[in-house]
Amino acid sequence: MKSLGIGLIGTGYMGKCHALAWNAVAPVFGDVPRPRLAVLAESSQGLAETKARELGFERATGDWRSLVSDPAVDVVSITTPNAFHPDMAIAALEAGKHVWCEKPMATGLADAERMLAAARASGKVAALGYNYIQNPVIRLIRKLLDEDRIGPVNHVRIEMDEDFMADPEALFYWKSEATSGHGALDDFGVHALSLVWTLFGGVRRVCGHMARPYPDRPLPDGGRRAVETYDIATTLIELENGASGMIALNRSAWGRKGRIAVQLFGPKGTIAYDQERMNEVQLYTTDGDRETQGFRTILAGPQHPPYDRFIPAPGHGLGFNELKIVECRQLIARIDGDPAVLIDFEDGIRIERTVDAVARSAHAGAWVDVG
Amino acid sequence: MKSLGIGLIGTGYMGKCHALAWNAVAPVFGDVPRPRLAVLAESSQGLAETKARELGFERATGDWRSLVSDPAVDVVSITTPNAFHPDMAIAALEAGKHVWCEKPMATGLADAERMLAAARASGKVAALGYNYIQNPVIRLIRKLLDEDRIGPVNHVRIEMDEDFMADPEALFYWKSEATSGHGALDDFGVHALSLVWTLFGGVRRVCGHMARPYPDRPLPDGGRRAVETYDIATTLIELENGASGMIALNRSAWGRKGRIAVQLFGPKGTIAYDQERMNEVQLYTTDGDRETQGFRTILAGPQHPPYDRFIPAPGHGLGFNELKIVECRQLIARIDGDPAVLIDFEDGIRIERTVDAVARSAHAGAWVDVG
């Protein structure tokens, strides 16, 4: 295994998160060569230089295209706004680089399809940033399912709720404009679907409903503007494996900060999880005597890899940012040709097609096949 | 206020529950005359006599029709299987008695409509047994909504889950037969809808989905029989007041024992409740500084009437059966012409029409107006 050369485009929260992961992946895992943080690109040379110092990159550039073609770069982290993803990812892939692009792929299906074509043509790894699936606790859930602990799941409920759009008097901004997408559906739905995809695979049919809790919002200069997106989306689903279920999304849910509540029902038990307590999973099984059956709260610990690479003691807790370090290690594994849990462009397009089907379903008021 | 004479038909769990309520309503509330437990009817004279002694009734009969016409009886508690409700309730109302009938009204809408007609014709109180709405904590939720603590609710989620049908190898019995109804939808849906009705009123449109987690179940003598009902039902809803929402029902949900999880989202806060912790409610509001906002767990106490009639100290907890005592007190209030929270036949038929609309919607795979 040779040391990988890294290029990072974008230094917002997700850029920082990628940088932290590239800095930490070798110390945490101890089984990969320390990556060389080669080049950082930002919108200007000045900003790029400041950020390069802060984040530990050797060189800086105000021109992302030069980064993409830099021979010192093996992997390009793309953490810019979604609209930039297609050009950057395609250029990087065409330059023969691996790509690690934040989700969602693009602002429209057509662009996403172009990205997938470029990935196929390149033969390079093209991975998407879906942190949540990298949680050791989610990996435990997968393992419990694989081991048939609760039997084949027949019903799935996922809720994803936050409250950053909950204040009806918050000023109108781009998230309420139709150009930003559908609303909660694409903002959150891809995360919920990334879990469905990781645990069960594809969705066969959907019947969605979208709602606007607030018809309009105030403008900075007075007056109000009609809201064009939907802060609430609720969807009935049928999975390809035959299970039924429901996905409920609400970005105007006061008090919910990072809730992703998952309930999986099977013939031998139930699994429940809430991202707000990301180091815990609830498991109920029919094993043992009826007197003592109950949901058990399993605290993440070294017996749930790769928690052990972070902390040798159980119950001490990983953080959200640390999931990106796990994702980074999975990406390196994939580049090395090893098995890896990762949502790549092939999987990602499936997720985005499902989002698209829900939107069409909601507008039609009818069930739609995902296709 | 004169002392009411009580007739009880049926002594299964709900019959016992009614008897306990009639025994306890005067000691608990201290503001009503102690009812006279006049007559108890069961399927045979012998059983009736045994149960009368146990439950404290003066007389016993094997003939419910004689109970219904007994001059000593002012109120008839009907706790027999659902199929018997129409005849008994109509006879009692025609005999000029008040009726307290367990939910649901009947096994079909037509019978329920006949019961409503009899109630209207009689001018008597015709109440249904919907315990859950009598919880002091639900009364608190109503009060918080009335006081506009979270603003007008724009989104509602209700889950109701138990696990008595969760074992795929449990023998086929009548709950899997089509003659018993739709499945989880009518078994549980009426409870969920009783809360919606109590808190918000009617449902305008529904789009339901029903699923069978297990296609067949074993027969006592070997072999298996196809399951005809649906143990899972999930429904998108739009309320008459404009709010959107979702009702998810599952009677094959391992580990859930009496879960009725309610989430109410408004522009100023969120309320959450779970019947498995029936003495608690969760409230999040946007009051105060952002540093200390969070869901607060409110424990039921004397400041939440009528908890105070049961226990003078907070946090000690009421039980499910005690909700029936509250309902009994509400029934007496209604008989006395006082304000009362109660689901009567007028309200009950609205609930049953909604259930019917969901079933039609699920079969059609389309949205249906409740009408």
Place this chain on the structure above:
Amino acid sequence: MKSLGIGLIGTGYMGKCHALAWNAVAPVFGDVPRPRLAVLAESSQGLAETKARELGFERATGDWRSLVSDPAVDVVSITTPNAFHPDMAIAALEAGKHVWCEKPMATGLADAERMLAAARASGKVAALGYNYIQNPVIRLIRKLLDEDRIGPVNHVRIEMDEDFMADPEALFYWKSEATSGHGALDDFGVHALSLVWTLFGGVRRVCGHMARPYPDRPLPDGGRRAVETYDIATTLIELENGASGMIALNRSAWGRKGRIAVQLFGPKGTIAYDQERMNEVQLYTTDGDRETQGFRTILAGPQHPPYDRFIPAPGHGLGFNELKIVECRQLIARIDGDPAVLIDFEDGIRIERTVDAVARSAHAGAWVDVG
């Protein structure tokens, strides 16, 4: 089994609670003759008559001594203030009646010893009201211990906290006077010790500490008066069975309403319980694979007798008052010579001696043998 004749002295909260239990024990359990509610005594004839009607007693008296000697009375429920317990209990026992007296036995050890002597001399059942130990969940804990599920307990922690003395500006009243006792220690300590006694037996040595969170409190007419009791008491303990532990009591603990938090540690697992969620118990055992070990939340259900006598469905919840009905059934069993879980005067005096030892220990600042 003949029907017992009941006499009730006192109609405050606990009197009401006894009355509800005597009214409900036959309907709930179905295996005992319905008691005859014969005589009720209150401080005046008028009050007694009002309460007799409300609570369902046949006759009323303003003279408790006539109740105690009434031939129709087999069992005397004593629910008057603690200072009256000795005279009433001794008179009842001397009149050949069974006694069901609310805890604590008396306001001083000497009186309690006289009561015990009277009980021994009478040969009658002399039981104390300790509701908490009657919880089906506590019975489950006993069973789990008996079945060696967590091995012999080596460490015990009990916290009991409420907040009725938490407001420093609440007016001075009798609970702050030295004549009322030590403070939290006797107010709460007997409950904590009733659980220790029921689960493990006696306490060998104690080292207590008592504290006054507020040195004085306002008087109704202005000015302030020094507080003479201790609202906080914390005690190190060694049990007779060798286990170590701690009992922490606080009646000025804001937000705690009825908390009795129990933690039991053994070589094979841990049990935790909190009275504020009285229908749940937490169990951790070392059974099974390490990946899925965790505290499981067991919801009370019909598999935990005598929950089944109240409700046939699990997870629906019993209330605090209903524990008194269980206690009533245990009392009847004891009267009938059957096995019963009950704290009688023999046990009760052990609890009160332990309280006394803690108080002496706290004043001496040293360990004291309970003796």
Place this chain on the structure above:
Amino acid sequence: MKSLGIGLIGTGYMGKCHALAWNAVAPVFGDVPRPRLAVLAESSQGLAETKARELGFERATGDWRSLVSDPAVDVVSITTPNAFHPDMAIAALEAGKHVWCEKPMATGLADAERMLAAARASGKVAALGYNYIQNPVIRLIRKLLDEDRIGPVNHVRIEMDEDFMADPEALFYWKSEATSGHGALDDFGVHALSLVWTLFGGVRRVCGHMARPYPDRPLPDGGRRAVETYDIATTLIELENGASGMIALNRSAWGRKGRIAVQLFGPKGTIAYDQERMNEVQLYTTDGDRETQGFRTILAGPQHPPYDRFIPAPGHGLGFNELKIVECRQLIARIDGDPAVLIDFEDGIRIERTVDAVARSAHAGAWVDVG
């Protein structure tokens, strides 16, 4: 602010944790120069070189004394076993380096006093690693106390429980030898006391009790050896500020993985915290109407600095290792002469003297002044 040169001695879990912090402090905070990871020392040159590559250090040495005197090193991270702390810390301080030493200071008070003398003589920063106090949630608790949200705390309870010594059949190892210290008391007590120190200051008097859940443990070659340390320690405390309290420690508590349960009672409210849910704090205050008072669960978010430096969105969760990055930033602030929350050798010795007083108290069976 110049970039600091870092030397790291030791690469066990805490060494890795320091390395991760030095790698991440600049990217996370963005307001400090990126430290130069200059030299890493391990027990052999070979191991040192491997680890240096992994953890990102420029040079490696098998001789910690050369690291300590290296001109490129400004700060020495000491993460070796406790017995090595005194020599290394004193040598580093004498060489004019700042020291960041993992807790506890030493294996005995005399050595700790020597370390303190060296720190005083050097004028350099001598900080101890006490991660838990760096949690944004603990910082919030401090702020709430400073703002008098619950009034002056009058009672404190802290429990710290894990289960790594809970298996009675686990082989005897050094933690059961008297040379390792007292047992749970020094293993855990310093953490509990670091919180007491951070929130309230010193302890005035203590009365401790230590217990052995298991008298002996198996030896690798058969036979059993008597356990010499105490896996359980419980202590009554009086703080210098007058509050009373209790500290309960148990390292044989099955199911507890990283529990540090804190309860703080004041005249206007209560604060509760559990390290196993380290991104949450419970707050009860007497503000507002009685109907809606309850413990609120506050989820850590950007409004609780320095959470905002890690993640811009609330409720996403920090991990235990990330607290070390916060500590690292505090250390840099202290070096720069800025205010910092940090337990230095002056504070640390107070904690260790308290531990010593508890041990003497437990052996004497009496209260001891901390002095």
